[in-house]
């Protein structure tokens with residue numbers, strides 16, 4: 001952009017690369033941080049640095065954690081034989097907020113060798129007997145479910161998915177807690 005200082009353009013580019021932030025928002029945020037409220041900017045930068053240096057993936061569920069195991073995986077009161085497969089770490093907290101689930105989780109954000117081998121280890125360590133797919137309904141997630149079922153068909157694990165009260169193409173993030181809780185409760189066998 002002509003007329004904007006280099007370091008400012010660098011900031012705008014970095015903000016713009018974040019999900020849900022378009023060019024206009026990036027510009028607005030950058031001006032806010034630099035000119036209107038530099039203190040706020042420093043606080044955000046510090047919070048990001050702190051989060052990045054303290055947070056990692058849980059060894060067992062690949063969700064967010066400050067330790068080797070997250071609070072959910074190390075909670076002795078969770079039902080260890082149920083494993084809910086979600087697409088990203090944030091979905092764990094959406095389901096937790098819905099309050100309709102007592103089992104454990106696994107974040108299946110990609111289908112590569114490392115994640116698959118981690119899934120197998122987690123199933124073994126937890127003693128999983130049922131896998132509940134809580135994936136956003138799509139052609140791609142259908143493929144993922146078939147793949148996982150095929151992969152684990154010798155294991156004797158039961159498979160289910162959250163009920164189709166969840167509309168096709170709608171991100172789990174945009175579903176209210178009651179619908180999400182019901183969808184989990186009314187899950188159907190596959």
Ligand SMILES: [Zn+2]
Nearest residue numbers: 058061070073
């Ligand atoms: Zn965990």
